[in-house]
Amino acid sequence: MSIIKNNNKSLNQETLCIHAGKTKGDHKGALTTPLYQTSTFVFDSAEQGAARFAGEEEGYIYTRLGNPTTRELELKMAALEKMEDAAATATGMAAVSGAVLSFVEAGDHVIVSKAIYGCSFALFNHQFKKFGIDVTFVDMTDESQLSAALKPNTKLLFAETPINPNLVVLDLQMIGDFCQKHGVLSVVDNTFMSPILQTPVDFGIDIIIHSATKYLNGHGDVVAGIIVSSKENIGIIKSTILKDIGGTISPHDAWLILRGLKTLSVRMERHCKSAQTVAEYLNRHPMVKDVFYPGLQEHQGHKYLSSQMRGAGGVIGFEINGDLDAGRKFINSTNLFSLAVSLGDAESLIQHPASMTHSPYTQEERLAAGIGDGLIRVSIGLEHTDDIIADLEHAFATIENLNTKNN
Template identity: 40%
Template sequence: MVTGFATRAIHSGQEPDPLTGSVVVPVHATSTFAQDGVGNLRSGYEYARTGNPTRTALEAQLAALEGARFCRAFASGMAAEDTLFRALLRPDDHVVIPIDAYGGTFRLVSTVLADWGVRFSAVDLSDLDAVRAAILPETKLLWCETPTNPLLSIADVSALASIADEAGVRLAVDNTFASPYLQQPLSLGASVVVHSTTKYLGGHSDVVGGAVVTSDEELAADLARLQNGMGAVPSPFDCFLTSRGIKTLAVRMERHCDNAERVVEALESHSAVSSVLYPGLPAHANHEVAAKQMRRFGGMVSVRLAGGEEAARALCAATKVFILAESLGGVESLIEHPGAMTHASTVGSPLEVSADLVRLSVGIEDGDDLVEDLLQALATL
């Protein structure tokens, strides 16, 4: 039976426990599982690093939301990303990343993987000719983030998928900012999707995790091998918290989007703000692409301050409802200065973030309170 997104979010992988009838998947807090004979596994589980029923339930839930066959959950978004890169790349291989990639991705590619012999090029993914030119004979992966962090650039996933297919490389999409509620890259032609489940999927700023989702059986098997061999797996309780968060993803994302639109409207004409970056604005460079491939435009908003870095830092210090903190996607609203916080690793590189930029993760509080908080903070500049 074909079901809607919210129904899948609540029920996929979440069947009542067959022994007790519990409607919530139990937290299987065990490191090992009894065997009924040597190699005779009672229910397919032997050791919790290799597999755990609570993790299996989460992986089934995530796969269903992305319209995929397979999912592997990890201890963090970066662990998920690193595992995927190691599944697809070898020394002397090449990867294309966005010119405004997440700082953690840039750090991973430019330091950790570079030490392993992997090379990279950073390009504007909205410039399709530049993407084609960046793909080398050694390129194995086209890494896409859309919307990007923190500039909220939009890439055309379908167009990138066509380029990747022509070049014989895989297209991976970090879908963290959009969440599967707003965007499903596999349906647009991507080979694989990555999430920091810490963000909108968990949704409550109380758990760290990651996931890789694909319908490619061979890739899924290799991810399972690396997941077990490298061991960066989430705990059963982490899986429980993430799964619980996912069940309210649809209603939360609608409120995030509603509030973000309110914030954008209030900030767009403010004299202290030089520009508002939000895919929902008709003036956004790739607004039409976003409208084509996203259900709505998300809960992330970035602003550039007319007063430069000093004003940006002052704004971060002056809010009362928006909490100064890294991360995003939780029910509470957060504010941060990317250049000095989440994207400090890009300083001095072509990916360096402008010092006048402030990133807002708009939560699900009362919209009036969020607008009032930002306006009072801007009045102090």
């Protein structure tokens, strides 16, 4: 059996998307990775079963503890993120909780970016209080706020970049240096970029997570997560929180993500190109107050495109001139866009963060995090940009007509 090694520096990411993690010689000649849809694995003898449970012999025991289909996904993601190992989880939130709860306990302190995905915010702001874990939310674009938040019991830092949903870009080199200097474990959610556009390990980040539901799968038919880190860290995560709480992925979902990953590089290229065209259109539109997209020169994160990010991604935030009701009417007036949360699908999606994905925030917390009532988030899909823009134009015309009638 031969395996394309995770540390094979000669292979480009486009190639790794297809070949990394694949095994040869043990699938009866199948080109596509087989789906091992089994809950348990048969031992040759009682002695072999005991040896596997004792860790004295490699091999599979029970799918919650490991599965060949899942393992290929984990090895592929480790290769793409240029790290040693990975753990696949049942959801993106299982990846967040697994990556964090495996390393903190009652009495520890965690620093978190003040703007993150709504359910991640709820986990840190609401659930962690039950476990006696102290959390401080800070603006991570300001290094002085990181320093001010540091405590003797600070154990871990958690951040997203670009931030969901206002696309603020954080300086990963600054965050990585800060965490290494102070002995703090760093966890970064890389969902918006995928490993094609950003590899946080290059900047000293310890643990990388993804909602694999999004770009990694890319087809809107899976809910899953990925944690990528060192062998030691992944060993701890798998043998504690994932094993005992049980948020592990199903083999079928792992198989679907493996299928999606084969086209990840070409999909990300198209997402970025189309999003840039749409962002420039929105930026010129007289009914748009502000556009949040790193591909625009005036965006705060544009400077990181050459040093940290290899593309601006496929998600755009924007605010239209008008109140919350106008924003809802705009969303309801689109036809091509699917009104749905999530991102990274072939279909273009549109949603209202304040009332949907970020509703766990109070209004005061949202505004402090830079998430306004009128913010609209779109995930640009793989449709032709002429059709995407025509749909947006129709929505703008609809609310303009409604405004004219009301006046």
